[in-house]
Structures are given as C-alpha cells and as structure tokens.
Amino acid sequence: MSNVFMGMPSLPVFGDGNLHIDEPFPAAAHRELGNTQMRANLRHATHTIRDKRLKVVGELPDWEELRDAGAATKNQVMANLPALLEEFEKNFTARGGIIHWARDADEANRIVSDLIKEQDTDEVVKVKSMATQEIGLNEYLEEQGISAFETDLAELIVQLGHDKPSHILVPAIHKNRTEVRDIFLAEMPNVDPNLTDEPRLLAMAAREHLRRKFLSAKVAVSGANFALADSGTLAVVESEGNGRMCLTLPETLITVMGIEKLLPGKEDLEVFMQLLPRSSTGERMNPYTSLWTGVTEGDGPQNVHLVMLDNGRTAALADKYGRTALNCIRCSACMNVCPVYERTGGHAYGSTYPGPIGAILTPLLTGIKSEENSSLPYASSLCGACYDACPVKINIPEILVHLRGEDVDSKRGENKLPSQMDLMMKGAQWAFSSGKNLGLLEKGLPLGKLAAGRDKKIKRLPGIAAGWTQSRDIPAPPAQSFRDWWKKDHRPAAATTEQEK
Amino acid sequence: MSAKEEILSRITSALRDAPTAEPIPREYRTTSDMPQAELVTLLVDRLEDYKAHVDVVDSAQLSATIAERLKGATSFVVPHGIDEAWLADAMPNGDARRRIDVPGAVLSVTELDNTDAVLTSSAVSIAESGTIVLDGSGDQGRRAISLVPDHHVCVVPMSTIVRLLPEALPRMDITRPLTWISGPSATSDIELERVEGVHGPRQLDVIIVKGL
Ligand code: SF4
Numbered sequence: 001m002s003n004v005f006m007g008m009p010s011l012p013v014f015g016d017g018n019l020h021i022d023e024p025f026p027a028a029a030h031r032e033l034g035n036t037q038m039r040a041n042l043r044h045a046t047h048t049i050r051d052k053r054l055k056v057v058g059e060l061p062d063w064e065e066l067r068d069a070g071a072a073t074k075n076q077v078m079a080n081l082p083a084l085l086e087e088f089e090k091n092f093t094a095r096g097g098i099i100h101w102a103r104d105a106d107e108a109n110r111i112v113s114d115l116i117k118e119q120d121t122d123e124v125v126k127v128k129s130m131a132t133q134e135i136g137l138n139e140y141l142e143e144q145g146i147s148a149f150e151t152d153l154a155e156l157i158v159q160l161g162h163d164k165p166s167h168i169l170v171p172a173i174h175k176n177r178t179e180v181r182d183i184f185l186a187e188m189p190n191v192d193p194n195l196t197d198e199p200r201l202l203a204m205a206a207r208e209h210l211r212r213k214f215l216s217a218k219v220a221v222s223g224a225n226f227a228l229a230d231s232g233t234l235a236v237v238e239s240e241g242n243g244r245m246c247l248t249l250p251e252t253l254i255t256v257m258g259i260e261k262l263l264p265g266k267e268d269l270e271v272f273m274q275l276l277p278r279s280s281t282g283e284r285m286n287p288y289t290s291l292w293t294g295v296t297e298g299d300g301p302q303n304v305h306l307v308m309l310d311n312g313r314t315a316a317l318a319d320k321y322g323r324t325a326l327n328c329i330r331c332s333a334c335m336n337v338c339p340v341y342e343r344t345g346g347h348a349y350g351s352t353y354p355g356p357i358g359a360i361l362t363p364l365l366t367g368i369k370s371e372e373n374s375s376l377p378y379a380s381s382l383c384g385a386c387y388d389a390c391p392v393k394i395n396i397p398e399i400l401v402h403l404r405g406e407d408v409d410s411k412r413g414e415n416k417l418p419s420q421m422d423l424m425m426k427g428a429q430w431a432f433s434s435g436k437n438l439g440l441l442e443k444g445l446p447l448g449k450l451a452a453g454r455d456k457k458i459k460r461l462p463g464i465a466a467g468w469t470q471s472r473d474i475p476a477p478p479a480q481s482f483r484d485w486w487k488k489d490h491r492p493a494a495a496t497t498e499q500e501k
Numbered sequence: 502m503s504a505k506e507e508i509l510s511r512i513t514s515a516l517r518d519a520p521t522a523e524p525i526p527r528e529y530r531t532t533s534d535m536p537q538a539e540l541v542t543l544l545v546d547r548l549e550d551y552k553a554h555v556d557v558v559d560s561a562q563l564s565a566t567i568a569e570r571l572k573g574a575t576s577f578v579v580p581h582g583i584d585e586a587w588l589a590d591a592m593p594n595g596d597a598r599r600r601i602d603v604p605g606a607v608l609s610v611t612e613l614d615n616t617d618a619v620l621t622s623s624a625v626s627i628a629e630s631g632t633i634v635l636d637g638s639g640d641q642g643r644r645a646i647s648l649v650p651d652h653h654v655c656v657v658p659m660s661t662i663v664r665l666l667p668e669a670l671p672r673m674d675i676t677r678p679l680t681w682i683s684g685p686s687a688t689s690d691i692e693l694e695r696v697e698g699v700h701g702p703r704q705l706d707v708i709i710v711k712g713l
Contacts, residue, residue: 049693078520240686285681314508
C-alpha cells in the first residue's frame with residue numbers, strides 16, 4: 001500500500017474483518033428458513049417495532065423535512081470528508097483527546113490492543129459498537145489474552161450464547177425470552193437457578209452480573225453514533241445505561257469509529273437525534289445519550305482515545321452510485337420492514353451488517369469481486385420498503401441494482417457466469433415456490449422504469465441480462481405488472497394477499 | 502506514509518468526480534409558540550410514558566417535595582452547587598443522610614454505589630420527546646453521581662423547558678459532558694418489549710418547578 005501517492009488517483013482499497021460471508025446468501029438463507037422458531041421470533045419482534053416506529057413517526061408533522069435535511073447533511077459530509085476529518089481531529093485533540101488512524105481491521109485491532117496493554121489490565125468493558133464487531137476486535141483481544149465483556153443486554157446474550165448477532169440494533173432478536181433464560185442459566189456464574197423468563201427479571205440478572213465489572217473496569221471500549229467536526233464532540237446513543245457506565249467510570253476510554261460518522265456541527269444533531277431514536281427503537285427519544293469532547297477535568301475518563309477506521313469505507317466512497325450507503329446511521333429500520341430479512345433472519349447475510357443495508361454495504365466495503373459477497377445484492381425483492389423507511393433516504397433498491405450490474409460485469413471478465421446462473425436459478429426457485437414470493441419480485445418492476453431514462457428505454461439491465469442490453473436498448477416494462485393488474489381488477493385475489501402485510 | 506495521510510489520500514482519490522452536494526434544507530420546525538402551561542403538560546405526558554414519576558409544584562413547595570421523594574433513601578448525594586434551601590425539609594434532624602460531591606474531594610465509585618439516591622438540577626428539557634439534559638454544572642455535578650445511585654431525583658425549572666430539540670440545542674454548551682435523559686434506564690432487547698430499569702438509575706423522579 002505504500003506506493004500510493006497523495007493526490008494521485010489510486011485503486012480502491014477494500015476492507016476485511018467480519019465482512020466476508022462463508023456461504024452464498026441463497027444457501028445460507030435456505031438453511032435459516034428451516035429454523036421455524038427463529039422465524040416466529042423475528043416476525044413477532046419486527047412487527048412490534050414496525051408498529052411503534054409508525055406511531056412515533058406519525059406524530060411529527062415535519063418527518064419528511066427531517067429526512068430531507070438528514071440526507072442532504074450526509075451527502076455534504078461525504079463530499080467534504082477530508083476537511084471535516086481534519087477539523088474534527090484539530091478540535092478533539094485541542095481538548096485532550098488522542099486520535100489514531102487505522103487503514104484496516106488489523107491495524108485498528110493492534111492499536112486498541114496496545115492501548116489496553118499500556119494500562120496494565122487484561123479486562124475491558126464494551127458498549128455495543130458495530131465498528132468493533134466489523135473488525136473482529138473481541139476475537140483479536142482474546143488472542144492477546146484480553147477479555148472483552150459486552151455490556152449491552154443483547155450483546156451479552158449473544159456473547160454468553162456463543163452466538164452471532166443477527167440484527168444491528170437488537171443483536172439477539174432471533175432469541176425469545178425462554179431461550180435467553182436458558183442461556184443465562186447455563187452461562188452466567190452465580191445466577192439464581194429459579195430465574196424465570198420474565199424480561200424484567202432477565203434484565204435484573206444482567207445488571208447483577210455486570211455491576212462489579214462496571215465499577216472496577218480500568219478501560220472501556222465504545223463505538224460512536226456521531227462526531228461533530230466543529231467542536232470535536234462524540235455522541236453515544238443507548239438505552240440501558242451500560243453506555244454511560246463505560247463512558248464515565250473507567251480511567252481510559254477507547255472509541256472506535258468509522259470515518260463516515262462525522263457531522264458538520266451541533267446544529268445537525270437536532271436533525272439526527274430526531275431521526276435516529278424514532279427509526280430505531282420506535283421511541284420519541286432513547287433513554288440516554290452521552291456527549292463528550294476530549295477530556296473534561298474531574299469528570300469521566302482522563303485518558304481518551306479515538307480510532308478512526310477506514311476498512312473499505314474509502315472504497316465504498318469511490319463508487320459514485322453506491323457511496324450513499326455510507327450515509328447509513330445504523331437505525332435498523334430497513335431490516336425491520338424487509339420481507340426477505342423477516343424470513344431469513346440476520347445470520348443468512350453472513351456479515352456484521354445484515355438486512356437491506358448489509359446487502360449493499362458489505363459488498364461495497366469488500367468489493368463485489370469478493371467471492372461469496374457478490375451474492376448479497378440478490379438478497380432482495382426490490383420491493384422498496386427499505387427506501388421508504390430509511391431516515392436518511394438511502395435508495396437501497398437502486399444501489400442493489402447497480403451492484404448486481406457490477407457483479408455481472410466482473411464475472412463476465414472472469415468467465416464465472418455459470419456461478420451467477422446458479423444463483424439466478426436458486427432465486428427463481430424461491431420466487432416460484434409461492435405466489436407471494438413472485439409477487440414480491442414483480443414489485444421490482446417500477447424500478448425498471450426508474451432505471452430507464454426519459455426516453456423510456458433501459459440502457460443497462462442488472463444481473464445476467466446486462467450482456468444483452470449492452471448492445472441494444474429495450475423498452476421499459478409497464479408500470480404495473482400483470483399480477484398487480486390482475487389483483488386490482490379481480491377483487492377476490494386481492495383479499496388473500498392483503499392479510500400477509 | 503502515515504495511516505492518516507494514506508486514508509486522506511484514498512478519500513481524495515475516491516472523490517475525484519468532485520461530487521457537489523445540495524445545501525441542507527432546513528424546512529423542519531425550529532421554533533414553537535406553545536404556551537408554558539402546555540409545555541409542562543406535554544413534558545409530563547412524555548415522562549410518564551417513560552415510567553418516570555413527575556411532580557409539578559410551586560417553588561414554595563419544592564423543599565417539601567424533595568423531602569418527600571427522598572423519604573425512603575437512607576443516604577443521598579448532592580453536587581456541591583445545589584441550592585441549600587432545597588434541602589431544608591429533607592434534613593430536619595441534621596445532615597447525616599447527605600453526601601456532598603465536591604471537585605477535589607469527590608466520592609469514590611464504591612461510596613456512590615452505597616448511596617441510595619441522588620438529587621440534581623438540570624440544564625434544559627425538551628417537552629416533545631420528554632428529554633432532560635444535564636450538563637455537569639455545579640448544581641448537576643459530574644456524570645458519575647447521577648449514574649451510580651439507583652434513584653435519581655431531578656429538578657426541572659419551568660423556565661428551562663422548550664418544546665423542540667432545535668430550540669434546546671442553542672441552550673447547550675456542546676463541549677461540556679452532556680447527558681440527555683429520557684426516562685429511567687430501559688431495554689428493549691428481549692423481544693423488543695420495553696422493560697424499565699437496567700444499569701442506570703431504575704427510578705427517576707422529576708420535579709417540575711413553576712416560578713423557577
Ligand atoms: S440504511 Fe437507512 S434504514 Fe437502514 S439502517 Fe441505515 S439509516 Fe437505517
């Protein structure tokens with residue numbers, strides 16, 4: 001990498017870590033679909049949160065205006081990223097914080113581990129962070145003889161259950177209360193053997209379990225939701241108070257954050273702190289938000305570090321059709337409304353980032369050529385629900401279509417078309433296995449209209465047909481699919497499909 | 502090349518198509534003319550929805566209300582800058598229950614853990630979302646004191662209540678350590694059902710004071 005010169009165009013450098021899936025999405029999805037308990041849990045949970053989100057979003061008369069501001073702010077950030085990063089560093093450093101830059105997962109892991117070792121401890125408390133999960137920090141620390149204790153209830157459930165997260169906000173969403181109780185009984189030292197599966201008592205058991213750790217920890221590791229360039233301020237949004245514990249009590253605080261998390265300034269918080277809680281937990285505001293700017297004498301950690309992580313983000317930024325994926329504020333609304341996620345669950349996506357956002361972000365970070373990740377852009381019916389739910393208006397379906405095109409282009413170069421054909425066949429199998437699935441696919445049709453220019457011709461088709469459209473334009477499909485038309489004009493058929501909503 | 506230089510160079514290279522972004526449209530609500538009485542009603546509604554206990558009192562009743570809320574506590578901590586008059590009724594028999602956290606002579610984490618309750622004031626509150634902001638001023642104290650004790654009694658002067666988040670932010674000094682509190686600690690991690698009370702204070706009592 002050392003032969004990259006400032007100012008010269010360089011090839012994108014992709015990310016690594018917990019981003020590479022082990023098996024293609026269709027195969028993983030097929031396996032996960034067999035897990036009926038998980039599907040029931042997911043269905044219950046995603047429907048609960050959808051209803052809550054709709055209610056609190058409906059309360060705000062200016063929701064769409066907030067989304068417009070949020071989307072525009074993030075586009076501004078990406079367009080001015082170098083200047084904003086410099087400004088942030090200057091302000092954070094002026095207030096006593098120390099910044100480290102990490103090109104990739106491995107570099108970030110080494111920085112964090114060295115900082116922990118400097119404090120002469122072999123234990124850290126952690127507050128939920130997608131970035132540290134992406135880089136595989138816990139596994140790396142374990143190799144170094146350092147135990148990392150997850151303190152978020154859901155992360156704790158996943159960690160104790162030797163499981164993997166399946167959702168970015170509620171990583172244990174695939175477990176129901178009884179399964180959680182069983183994990184606690186088996187894995188939590190000194191737990192009350194009569195513990196029931198009442199959520200309140202389970203939360204109390206977690207409090208007991210972690211209290212000593214919080215009060216004695218010397219080092220905490222956190223993520224960050226936002227970083228304000230004009231003041232050097234970091235923000236963590238949470239519910240349980242485990243974040244406050246980690247951010248307040250230990251002497252040393254190490255935060256790991258992707259470079260895309262910046263916001264220009266304080267004024268932008270008024271937009272994002274309305275968008276995020278309502279989109280993620282469906283609350284008007286999350287119970288706790290902590291903001292800190294470097295070191296404050298006499299209050300909180302006095303040894304404050306921030307690791308700024310690239311790990312493929314600059315590669316995603318280089319894709320001008322895909323870069324808005326970096327605008328994501330990790331609210332998880334897109335997965336909660338996604339019909340594919342609801343059925344396959346988060347594990348099928350194989351990466352730290354599941355659901356619709358994962359289907360675009362993962363291949364953007366690793367490169368579409370990354371063998372199995374190229375199947376992720378097919379993990380969608382293109383129904384558009386994710387776009388409607390997204391608080392920063394990321395056009396996920398459009399990026400999916402773009403990445404499918406990239407995938408085909410790259411495979412054609414490598415003569416790998418049969419493998420894509422394979423995927424298409426599996427996709428077709430899924431589509432035709434039920435009329436409902438086929439209906440979902442057909443909802444993708446209006447997107448074809450979008451892909452078509454004003455002259456109503458499609459210049460480039462995604463997927464396997466791309467080769468064909470290279471040499472000819474085809475007319476855009478009708479705005480309404482045959483099945484849609486049938487549904488509208490033949491009432492009885494509509495009734496049966498409606499109830500699935 | 503340092504990691505920073507290399508990352509910045511990668512970004513510059515990624516942005517070589519020089520994307521221009523539209524100016525940020527700020528068409529959302531940034532001001533409100535809701536009368537103060539309605540602001541109080543809205544804030545109470547939101548806080549109660551979060552399962553906080555709320556009193557709305559005149560300033561003359563404040564001391565008695567604080568005493569009532571702290572009744573069950575065998576000990577409580579206050580930041581050094583709290584108004585002594587607020588505590589008149591809470592300490593009829595001397596100040597044996599009170600612990601003062603003073604910069605330079607702070608309570609240890611263990612001492613805080615052995616303290617039942619904490620009394621603080623607050624900097625600004627947002628009615629629409631039921632959010633109370635602490636900024637570490639003398640009457641609010643450093644962050645640990647309002648975190649470790651299990652019961653937080655928080656005073657909200659009526660003049661510090663606004664309706665909207667955009668109205669509240671100009672009132673915050675963003676470089677101070679800020680804690681935004683919307684109800685007692687809670688989790689939705691098991692089946693997405695909200696359960697109050699995890700690691701932060703499990704009981705939040707808010708006293709909204711008219712005339713303050
Ligand atoms: S893509 Fe949008 S909806 Fe999905 S997690 Fe990110 S911000 Fe939320």
